[in-house]
Amino acid sequence: MLTARALRCRYGAFEAVRGIDLTVHEGELFALLGTNGAGKTTTLETFEGHRAADDGTVEVLGLDPRAHHRELAARTGVVFQQSGLPAELTPREVLRLWSRLTPDARRHLDVDEALARVGLGHRVAVRIRQLSGGERRRLDLAVALLNDPELVFLDEPTTGMDPEARMRTWGIIRELLADGVTVVLTTHYLEEAEALADRLAIMHEGRLATAGTLAEVVAAQPGTIQAELPPDAPQLPPFPERRHDGSSARLELRTTQLQRDLTRLLRWAEDHDVELSGLQAADASLAQVFHELSAGEVLAEGDLTDPEARP
């Protein structure tokens, strides 16, 4: 459906994308996460045919996005991070224009229906200048969906939306997926990726720090076991990744072997008749993974041999 191989993009001497390999399968939602300036928008723009790759290759629907821009424009939809619609036009005028600008689309949605679908049914004839930030974002989505695309690129589509509008947008995205549309999404809302993504990648400084399903991405990071130890607790068995602040009786373990270490802990507690209160065991959250991977530069300067030094 969509692939990048060793993709590199430079702005002058600055390399914004530094060798990315990724594949997006038909009908899935792929979320691209990462800190500001990680290179998400740049990557998307090479897929959209808007920017030439300086190195490596990209393929969209089996085609080179630069050479086959015209065909792909009819078959894909794009929400830019920054909208780019003339402020003095109305939503209805913009959509009417857009259907004339995508003559080879397999189908066009009805203009007013498309606006109603994104919740702009009551604002069809207002100047874009007068729309709120969230309303403009909805209009961007309506433009992207107007030509009934097979593949959509959504660059932070819900930024600036109120919770209700965001839920509605998630609903629309789920409908797209149900219709077999492939979605590539960037977002700074991790819960959005958790809710929608079949697979995701986290970008950091132009590279993919990790990629896979949510479960795979999360499994690669250590989970946490926490418990309160009674004051008279006997000596704990050795845990390689134990974090223990001497004063309190609080146990905190970070482990990539969550099940094994939890079993060991529980067995030890049973053997020594220890009552563990406040026991918690959890995989890493996406937020933890994101934080770990985006702190890469900080880590590199710190002491890598001491995991306790991590923030």
Added chain:
Amino acid sequence: MSTTIAFLHTELTLLRRDTTAWATAIALPFVLGAWWITTDPPFADGMGAIVALQVATLLIFSLHTVGTMALASRREQLVLKRWRTSQASPLSVLMGTIGVPAGLVVLQAAVLTALTMAASDTAPASVTMLAVGALSGVAVVGALTFVAAAFTRSAEHAMITTFPVIIVVMAGTAWSLMRPFDAFDWPVLAVPGGAMTQLLQLGWEGPTDGSGAAAWLSQAAPGLVATVVLTALGTIAARHWFRWEPRP
């Protein structure tokens, strides 16, 4: 082609809603053009010269200023970038944006010419050659408008960046008017506005020696060649410098 028409339609809507551009594109040059008829500029000899002044005024305001502002603000607001994700070709995006101001020049020039004819009770030797002259100006100034727009960050910035072309076209027109229009004056022709002025005067007065097609052609040839060369140079420069988005 149909995408170009869609853009033209949109640009016309945008122009209608922009009173500043409206005043610059329509009111100002039109009033000025009508005024040239009633005065008798010392350097303008004959009605062909008046028409040349009118067209030059239209080119400066209706085409160059309005066109530069439109291109710059569409780029600044990322509209050009947005349009390029559609199926429309880059050329049709640009032609759609500049087409409305260019069309206004032609339309207003036609009206002003008719007014000039009525006021002076004279008629041009060849309406076709007048049209060729006006289109020559549109081609050269149109190309230069893309060059100016390449260096213009915003609509406001256009106040400064349109200045060079305005001065040059004024100079080219005035200089050309000071010479006999049938002279082969390459330095005059090399200045934007010069060739257009010669062609318009030729269109009004007719060839000075002979009257057959050969006479028309031989007198129009230098202006036409200059037009083609200047337009080509402008286009090359525009292709080199023009950017589609504010971030390079």
